[in-house]
Amino acid sequence: MMEDYHKLADLCIECGACTEVCPFFIATNDIKYGAMAKVEAARRLFKGDPLTDEDLKTIFLCTRCDECHKVCPQNIPISVVIQGARAELRRMNRVPEKYKTIAEAIIKTGSPMAAPPEKRLAYIPEDFKPPERAKYLYVPGCWSGIRLPETARASVELLRISGLDFTVLGDRERCCGLFLIDTGMLEDAKMLAEKNTLLFESTGAEFVVTECPACQDVFKRVYPSLFREPKYEVIHISELLHDLINNGALKVGNSGKHIIYKDPCPLVRRSKVIEAPRDLIKRVAKLVEYDKNREDALCCGAPAGVKPIYPEIANRLAEILISEADRKEADIAVGCVFCMYHMTGVIKEPGRKIVTLSQLVLENLAD
Ligand code: SF4
Numbered sequence: 505m506m507e508d509y510h511k512l513a514d515l516c517i518e519c520g521a522c523t524e525v526c527p528f529f530i531a532t533n534d535i536k537y538g539a540m541a542k543v544e545a546a547r548r549l550f551k552g553d554p555l556t557d558e559d560l561k562t563i564f565l566c567t568r569c570d571e572c573h574k575v576c577p578q579n580i581p582i583s584v585v586i587q588g589a590r591a592e593l594r595r596m597n598r599v600p601e602k603y604k605t606i607a608e609a610i611i612k613t614g615s616p617m618a619a620p621p622e623k624r625l626a627y628i629p630e631d632f633k634p635p636e637r638a639k640y641l642y643v644p645g646c647w648s649g650i651r652l653p654e655t656a657r658a659s660v661e662l663l664r665i666s667g668l669d670f671t672v673l674g675d676r677e678r679c680c681g682l683f684l685i686d687t688g689m690l691e692d693a694k695m696l697a698e699k700n701t702l703l704f705e706s707t708g709a710e711f712v713v714t715e716c717p718a719c720q721d722v723f724k725r726v727y728p729s730l731f732r733e734p735k736y737e738v739i740h741i742s743e744l745l746h747d748l749i750n751n752g753a754l755k756v757g758n759s760g761k762h763i764i765y766k767d768p769c770p771l772v773r774r775s776k777v778i779e780a781p782r783d784l785i786k787r788v789a790k791l792v793e794y795d796k797n798r799e800d801a802l803c804c805g806a807p808a809g810v811k812p813i814y815p816e817i818a819n820r821l822a823e824i825l826i827s828e829a830d831r832k833e834a835d836i837a838v839g840c841v842f843c844m845y846h847m848t849g850v851i852k853e854p855g856r857k858i859v860t861l862s863q864l865v866l867e868n869l870a871d
Pocket residue numbers: 525526527528538539542565566567568569570571572573582583586
């Protein structure tokens with residue numbers, strides 16, 4: 505595998521096309537943190553050359569957003585090269601201490617925030633007793649289920665109103681393992697791929713519905729390569745809500761409010777779920793677009809271990825997104841609760857809030 509990472513990095517012809525699209529060049533205006541510099545640092549690492557602190561910083565300043573991939577004339581999956589570089593740095597014991605803490609929390613406790621399993625019950629309404637088996641399994645993920653349970657509760661409320669045959673795992677749910685995948689800990693991620701796939705299948709679900717677009721990408725695209733193809737289909741909550749509105753199971757009104765939509769990177773660039781969230785917003789509000797939207801969407805700057813170690817730079821990207829929404833006089837709806845958590849942290853205006861698509865639909869249900 506190491507050899508493969510090395511071969512991918514060696515394909516680089518240093519054209520520089522990937523530099524300017526990288527969110528960390530946009531946040532810092534410094535080519536040292538653009539994508540080409542990351543590939544270059546990885547290439548030297550794979551060759552066994554000594555790396556400077558700046559080389560390490562640029563390798564860790566990557567959210568694996570894949571904005572760079574589409575512009576590369578050599579078709580290098582740059583985020584895969586970064587994953588390989590981080591795996592090599594882990595072998596050399598040169599990853600930040602915070603990386604070790606987060607990975608250990610996921611492996612030992614089942615969530616990056618080391619939350620006790622019962623924390624995952626907070627989003628479940630008291631009068632809802634999840635059945636053991638159902639056609640749909642709703643999986644909120646760690647950020648929605650634990651950190652911002654009101655977001656998962658909004659989805660559960662909508663699914664109940666729609667009359668869908670669904671269940672949830674509650675305190676049996678555990679992390680998808682994205683952080684382990686982003687940092688090259690694929691052997692540990694394999695263990696989660698097997699456990700989660702078997703757990704999901706035990707509910708008999710035909711569809712696993714995720715709140716988090718990163719969970720969706722991990723369950724749908726990464727787990728089959730780590731374990732095996734699942735017996736269910738994986739979809740994002742925006743796709744399900746879109747269907748439930750279109751088939752009349754959820755009835756909504758249009759508030760006419762201006763809502764700007766923040767595309768989540770894995771949803772838009774890997775799963776290609778692009779129009780469903782937009783159609784859904786247009787049913788309940790007036791859709792406003794970011795200048796960089798759809799496949800060109802700007803990353804929020806937080807995932808893959810960036811926020812814990814470089815919070816100021818991660819926040820700079822969130823501020824760019826918030827200020828564009830302010831300029832366009834629009835409220836923000838997100839397709840990802842981790843984007844929401846991160847972006848909410850930089851809001852200075854009291855009362856200004858960001859909503860998920862479920863929260864937006866719930867606010868606009870017709871009587
Ligand atoms: S994946 Fe995103 S953050 Fe990483 S190098 Fe590419 S554009 Fe930059």
